[in-house]
Amino acid sequence: MTAKYSRTDDFFVNTADLSARRPPPRPQNTAVQILQLPAVIVASYLVYIGGTIFFWNLLNDFPTVLAILVKILASKVGIHLDSLDAFLDIFIVNIANVVEAGWLGFLVAFPYIIYSMANGLLVQWRTDIPIYRNIVFLSNITQSVFLFAVIVGLYTLMLNVKDNTQIPINWNVVSRRFSVEVSEGPDFNTELTWLKDIPLVGDSLADAAILRPGTATRALMTGVINTLRAVLLALVFSTLLGIFVGIGLLSNNWLVRNLSTIYVEIFRNTPLLVQLFFIFRGLLGVLPTSPRDAYKFGDFYLSGRGLNFPKVLTTDTYPYFLVSIIIGLVVGVFLWRWRLKVQDETGKPANTLAWFSLAFLGLGAIGLGLAFALGGSPFKLDYPVLDRFNFSGGSRWSSGYLTLVVGLTLYTGAFIADIVRAGIQSVSYGQIEAARAHGLTSNQTLRLVVLPQAMRLIVPPLTNQYLNLSKNSSLAIAIGFYDLYNVATVVQNQTGQAVALFAILMGTYLVISLLISLLMNMVNRSLRLKTR
Amino acid sequence: MRRTFRFVLALAVLLSFVAVSNVMNDRAEKTVFAQAEPTGKLAEVIARGSLNCGVSGGLPGFSYLNPNDNSWSGLDVDYCRALTAAIFGEVTDTNLVLVPLTAAERFPALQAGQVDVLIRNTTWTFSRDTDLKGDFAPTTFYDSQGLMVRADAGVTSINDLNGASICVQTGTTTELNVTEAFNALAFDFELIPFEASSDTITAFEAGQCDVLTSDKSQLAGLRYGTADPSLYVILSDTLSKEPLGPMYNEGDAQWANVVDWTVYATFQAEEYGISSANLDEMLASTDTAIQRFLGVGDPFNSLIGLSNDFTVNIIRAVGNYAEIYDRNITPVGIDRAGNRLNLQWYDGGLIYSPAWR
Known part of the structure; x- marks a missing residue:
């Protein structure tokens, strides 16, 4: 058999031939x-x-x-x-x-x-x-x-x-008994009794929890929850504020534009600690100091001590409501996907949200009715009642918490506004002109053309602001709010274990920051320009 | 000739005895009370040429930096000065560095050697003595924890305080004591923690809490600093014992002696009736006990590793305990006669120096 060479063999490499030339893989057990x-x-x-x-x-x-x-x-x-x-x-x-x-x-x-x-x-x-x-x-x-x-x-x-x-170093310091009252946030010493309700393991879990009451770990956990409580709320509010003010900075309306500029320049150029003191001593100082003279809005009471409002508690019929809500959610998701399929196949409008809401709200209403029929409302309200010094019962946002949330929101919001403005201005003006030429309203132009492109530029610096916000929350110590840093300082003061406590602090803030980075990177990836 | 020789011999023997005994005497005087060689922390402070003393800085009566003329005053500051005078002979602008520390910073600062001694109204407690590897000099002020409320609140004792909001300085023993006291009464309460004692009083004045708790001396100082002290009252309830005194790291016996006996010197001076005013005439006293205490004659005081006249230097710099108390604590509003624990032992108090011999 003679080898056949032709010009086509030289110029056009046949991929089948190429794979035939590769050495065979070694046989492996x-x-x-x-x-x-x-x-x-x-x-x-x-x-x-x-x-x-x-x-x-x-x-x-x-x-x-x-x-x-x-x-x-x-x-x-x-x-x-x-x-x-x-x-x-x-x-x-x-x-x-x-x-x-x-x-x-x-x-x-x-x-x-x-x-x-x-x-x-x-x-x-x-x-x-x-x-x-x-x-x-x-x-x-x-x-x-x-x-x-x-x-x-x-x-x-x-x-x-x-x-x-x-300097003594003892890493077991966190399991020591800690006898300072952390007056705000979840009390892990008493509220862990719900562990008993978990089938099979609940009793032993609750026993373990009750065996070691009042350790420094519990206090630190309360501190973490308090920090997250403030940070999450401030994240949401500062983002909303930042977006609105950022758009306002580019508004054609003279008043809106200049008010936005004044806000951004004031809050971006003064230290956060000063702002927190200003809110804590100045703004809250305007409110009546005694809870007896608190401003009353329905069952909401606002005073220099904070905001007291009714607490929602669940009753014995709550499980009926909960189960039907969960069923509603599952059914809703199925309907959503079914409608999408129908749209793909027939081209009819999907109306996914309507179908989802119908299932979810309908089943929720059924659950609510069931609960009422079987023994009354699944919820009850615990109202704040004025005692000799303070309100008892109900929920409370302390003045420290309010100050921290408002302060972080205003401070970070100013930075976010400027980032949003820069993002919007980075979108080429030709895009806006093109959108207008297609007959889109200015609102539609912003929503459908400008913001989606601007987001790609906004998200990375936004991540930095979120990280700053979470770390700035440690300034709560100046205004008497029991956040993580404050609790850790108390533990450190009472035990003298500075190295261990600061290592724990650094570790915890690192985890919070990395989680924020992770989430924001996922957002960033989903917004990336899709090329195929 | 023989007689002359014998006489000369006898004279020589006699003279040599005198000479030898003289030499022996000289040696005896030098060796019986030899000045101890400074080692450890004392040697370090002398070599550095200055003492780093940790204080509070914001507490009238104990350590307070006057914002008008940048001058320091207070009982704690005076003990920093006494220690500086004991080591260096006098207090100058450069040989005493006062380091203001918050309650949270103080122990790490001491442990890391950032300050040589901590004189910052620090309570002597078991855990600080053992776990924090500290040691305490004699108590310079016997305090107790109290509660301050608004005069118009209608509160007469701690039993009226169920449900109250309490401002407290974080990192102090008061934080623990108030929690225990209210838990023992099974009262609801809310703690509002602040880093600095000045923050607690502003929040209390602004009405963010109903009660301010701290050491009674501190409460008196803070109340004294408000715009109208008559608006606030300090309840007679006492929550705890708070013996306040200098603290240093353990493991350096000589440094411990220096700090301890500096404090004792101020107690002993009051007992002997020696003050900065009558110091010069006391130096001429014929009383041997006073001579020994002031280092007149034998270099007895140099046993500790300081100069023989370190007690004189202390009294010249700050005076005796009564002078220190009257200068700093009395203006704040805590009468020494009414606060019996801080009287001398012979007046029924606890101020007591061991024997100076």
């Missing part, structure tokens, strides 16, 4: 394939642990042994190192700390290093890509080295604090 990665990891880990135990003592004592040797050698040549003792001691301690930190860092980073090496080698074995050219391996190994460096740095700092100052 399935069991080996499944087990090889864990096997490599486990084996290297065993070697690592054995080696650690062997060298650990040697390395731990190494700096001291070295120092003794240096001293002996120096005395042989007539230099007495006694005067350098203090310096040497600090030096030894620091060396020992770095060594100890190095081991800890290695301990944490080691599995990652081994994993990436094993993975790189496997790839090399399978595909002939050399490990030093494997981009996944290279990025993994860089990350693990970075992780190692971060852990070594942090741990060295902590050990230096431990050795060179008298």
Whole structure:
């Protein structure tokens, strides 16, 4: 059989031919394939642990042994190192700390290093890509080295604090009894009794919760909830305010435009702490101080102490209502999808929202009727009643909470307004002219043409503002609101465990910030220009 | 000739005895009361040339920075000055650094060595002595926690305070005491915490709380600073014992001695009737006890590692305990005779110096 070469073979590469030329994959045993990665990891880990135990003592004592040797050698040549003792001691301690930190860092980073090496080698074995050219391996190994460096740095700092100052470090401080009343927010000491209602495990959970009442952890949890309560509300309000004022900054109406500008410039250019004090002492100072003289709006009472309003409680018939609402939600979602399908197939208008609302509200109404028929309203109101000093019963937003929400909203709203203005101005004017030429109203132009494009520019700086807002909430300590920072400060004051508490604080704020970043990145991704 | 030789020999022997005994005497005088070598924190402070003293800064009577002329005054400040005078001989503009600290900052600042001693109306408690690795000098002011209310509120005791809102300075023992006291009465109450004691009084004046709780001396100081003190009353209820005194890190015995005996020196001076006014005539006193206390004669006082006349320096700088009290606490409105715990032991109080010998 003679090989046929033609001009077409040279110029037009046949993909079928190409795949035929690739070397056949090596035959592999399935069991080996499944087990090889864990096997490599486990084996290297065993070697690592054995080696650690062997060298650990040697390395731990190494700096001291070295120092003794240096001293002996120096005395042989007539230099007495006694005067350098203090310096040497600090030096030894620091060396020992770095060594100890190095081991800890290695301990944490080691599995990652081994994993990436094993993975790189496997790839090399399978595909002939050399490990030093494997981009996944290279990025993994860089990350693990970075992780190692971060852990070594942090741990060295902590050990230096431990050795060179008298600051005590005790990480168990959070489980100590904490006997300061946190007067605002959920009380995790009493409200955990609902745990009992969980079938099978409820009793033991509730027991565990009741066994350790009033620990610092509970107080810190209350602090976290209080912080989130203020931050979430301020996030929503500041976004709404920012969007409206941002549009107002570009308004054709002279009054709206200038009022918006004045607001933005005042609140953006004064410190937040000053604004909080101004609201707390100035604006709330206008309100009657005594709850007896509080302004009354129905069952809402507003005074310098805060806002008291009725609390919604559930009754025995609440489960009927709850179950029908849940059924309504599920049915509503099914109807929504069914209508979309109908629209796709027939082109008829879907009216998804109408169908969804019909199911949801209808079933809700049925549940409400059922509850009334079987034993009365599923809800009841707990009204605030004036006592000798304060209102008892009902819900309350304290003056500190109101101040914090209003202050954060006004301050962040000013920044968001400017971001919205910049986003809108970034949309080319030709787009607006085109929209007008198509006969869209100015409202429609804004809603359908300008804002969707502006959002792409608005979201990244908006994320920064959200992060700032969540961190600025720690200024609550100045106005007597029990947020996370305030509670942590109280715990730290009463126990003296500054390092542990501040580590917990930093960790918690980090988690809150990362969550906000994560959510905003998801929003950002969904708004990205879709190209196919 | 022989007689002359014997005479010369006898004279020589006699002279050598005198010479030897003289030398021995000299040596004896130097070694019996040798000045201790400063080590640790004391050596560090002397080498630095200044003392870092942690104070409050916003509390009339204890440590208060007058905004009009930037001058410091108060009982705590005077003890900072006494310690500086004991170490350096006198208080100058440069050898005393007063570091204002909030209640929250004070212990980390001490533990990290940012301040050498903490004289910031700090209550001597078990956990601060043990867990926080601190040690306390003798109490310089015996305080107790009280409650301040508006005069028109119709409140006569803590039993009338069910449901009240309470302003409190965060990070203090008062925060714990008031929680325990109200829980023991099974009262509803609301704590409103503030970082600075000046914030508590403004919130109280603005009506954001019904009760202000703190040490009674502090309440008196804060009440004294309001526009119209007659609007507020301090209830006679006492919630707790609050012995206030200097605090330092544990583990340095010499530094502990220096701080402790500086405080005792002011107590002892009052007991001996030595004040900054009559110091010079007391230095000429023939009473051996007073001579010993003031370092006249034997260098007895230098045993502690300071100069022999450190007590003189203290009295010259700040006076005795009575002078310190009258200068700082009396103007705030706390009469010493009415506040019996702060009287000398022979008047039925708790101010008591160990024997100075």
